[in-house]
Amino acid sequence: MDGAILLWIQENIRHDMVTPWVLLYTSLGSFGAVWAVGAAVLAVVPRTRQMGWLALLSLLFSGLVGEVIKFIVRRPRPFLQIEDLTALGSLPHSFSFPSGHTVCAFAVAFIIWRMCRGWQRWLVMILAALMAFSRLYLGVHYPSDVLAGVVVAFWGSCFVWRYRSKIGL
Template sequence: MLETIRNFDGSLLIKFQHLAVHDSLTPVVKVFTHLGDAGIMWIAIAVLLLLFKRTRKYGLLMFASLILTYLVNNLLLKDLIGRTRPYEVFDGVQRLIGKQHDASFPSGHSASSFAAAMCIYLNGPKKYGIPALLLALLIALSRLYVGVHYPGDVIAGAIIGSLMAWLVYKVYDARQEALHPAKHRRK
C-alpha cells in the first residue's frame, strides 16, 4: 500500500516537472523556494509585525503558529514517518537545488509558509492575507518544481500549517472571549 502511494506520488511529481520545468523559469522558482528556507522570511515578517503596537498581536500569533507547526511537522512527523526524498527514489526526478538533509514528509517549507500566511489571513486584513496565501502557494509549488518533495508532502505540509494557524486563531479567540465577553459579542 505505501509503495503504491509512493509510486503514484512519484509519477505525479515527474509529470509535474515534465510540464513545468523550463530553463528560463528555474532561477525565479529557486528564489521562491529559498524564500521558505528555515522559515526565515516568515520569521522576519513576524518580527517586523512585533515592532509596531498596532500589529504586535499579529506577530505574536504568527510566531505561535510557526512554533507549533515546527513542533508538529519537523520534530514529530518528519522523524516519525522518515520518508525518503523523491530524487533518491525516482531516476526521473530532477533535483534542481542542493540535497536536503531531513525527511521528505511533510514539507517544512509548505507547512511554515501556510502557517504564517493563514495566520495573516485569519487575523489580519484580507488585503494582506490573500497575497500571503498566494506567496505560500508559490513556495509550496516551488518544492515540487525543484524536485525535493512529493505532491503529498507539499499538500500535507500546507494542511498542517493551515491547521496550526487555525488552532492558534481559535485559542486566541476563545481567550479573548473569556477575558472580554461583552466586547467580543459585539463583533
C-alpha cells in the same frame, strides 16, 4: 500518482529562465526564515503586534509538529525514489513528509488570513502556495508532502488561534 505529478512538472513546467527564481524564492523559505522575519516585523509594529506574535507562535508550533511528524514518518525524498526525477538546487538531507517549507509558509498565512481583510490575505496565500509549489518544481517533495504541510499548518494555526487568549494575545 505523486511520482507522476512530479515527472509531469519536470517535463512540462520547468524552464531554464524560471528555475533561478524558484531556487531563490525557495531559499528564502529555508527554516521558515522569510516567514519568521515577516512575522517579527508585524510583531514590532503596534498596529499589527498581535497578528505578528500569533503568526510567530503558529510558525513555531506548526514547525515543531511538522518536524516531529517528519522524524516519525521518515519518508525518503522523491529524488531518491523516482529514477527519472532530477532534483534541482542543493539537495536536502532530511526526510520528506511533511514539507517544512510549506508548513512554515501556511502557518503564517493562515493567521494573517484570519486577521486581515482585502488584498493582504490573498497575497499571503499566493506567496505560501508559491512556496509550496517551489518544492514540487525542484523535485524535493512529493505532492502529498506539500498537502500534509498545509494540513499541519492549518491545524497548528487553529490551535494557536483557539488558545490565543490563554497566552495573552
